[in-house]
Amino acid sequence: MIEVRKRSRTQTKARILQAVGDVISERGVNRVGINAVAEKAGVNKVLIYRYFGGWEGLLEQFLKEGHFLSEYNQEFLKNNSEPDQISKSQTRVNYLIGLLRELKVRTSAQEMLKWEISNPGSYLSQQLVGKRNESFRKILETFFSDEKEDQHALTAILVSGISMLLLMAPGQQKFMDIDLQSDEGWQRIEHAIHRFYNP
Structure with missing residues (x-):
C-alpha cells in the first residue's frame, strides 16, 4: 500500500512538472502561475504547495529535472x-x-x-x-x-x-x-x- 502511494505521488509530481513545461510553452514564463499549472496537470493546487513548497520551489524543480x-x-x-x-x-x-x-x-x-x-x-x-x-x-x-x-x-x-x-x-x-x-x-x-x- 505504501509503495502504491509512493508511485502515485511520483506520477503526480511528474505530471505537474510536465504541466509547467506545457504552460510555459503556451503562455511564456511571466504568465505562468500555480493555478494554470494545477489546471493543466488536473490536480488541486494544494498538491503543488505540498510537493514543491510553492511556485519558486516548483520552478526550481522544473529547472533541475526538466x-x-x-x-x-x-x-x-x-x-x-x-x-x-x-x-x-x-x-x-x-x-x-x-x-x-x-x-x-x-x-x-x-x-x-x-x-x-x-x-x-x-x-x-x-x-x-x-x-x-x-x-x-x-x-x-x-x-x-x-x-x-x-x-x-x-x-x-x-x-x-x-x-x-x-x-x-x-x-x-x-x-x-x-x-x-x-x-x-x-x-x-x-x-x-x-x-x-x-x-
Whole structure:
C-alpha cells in the first residue's frame, strides 16, 4: 500500500512538472502561475504547495529535472563515446546541429531562455545558469577540448548565436538575408556550422 502511494505521488509530481513545461510553452514564463499549472496537470493546487513548497520551489524543480539543455547534453554524452581525432569534428557538428534542431521545437526551452535574459539577477535565473554551465562542462571536456584552439570560446559563440536566432525567429522574417521562416534559411545556418569544422 505504501509503495502504491509512493508511485502515485511520483506520477503526480511528474505530471505537474510536465504541466509547467506545457504552460510555459503556451503562455511564456511571466504568465505562468500555480493555478494554470494545477489546471493543466488536473490536480488541486494544494498538491503543488505540498510537493514543491510553492511556485519558486516548483520552478526550481522544473529547472533541475526538466531543463532541456541538461537533458540534451546527457543524452548526447550517453549516445556518443569519446571520439577519436578524425571523427571529433563531425561529432562537434552533430552536437551543434542536433542542439539547433531540438531547441527549435522546444518552445518551453525558448521561453525559459527569454525569461532568463530578462531576469538575470534572480535566484532562479542563477540556478539555471549554474545547471547549464555544469552540463556544458562535461560536453566541452569530452568533445570540445583542443590544445591548439580555444574550442570553448568558439562553442560559446556558436551556441549563443543559435539561441539568439531561434529567439528572434518568431517575430522576424529575416536576419541579414537569412529567412528564419523557411527550411532553406535554417539549412543555410546548418551548412555554416559544418563549414566551421570542415572548411
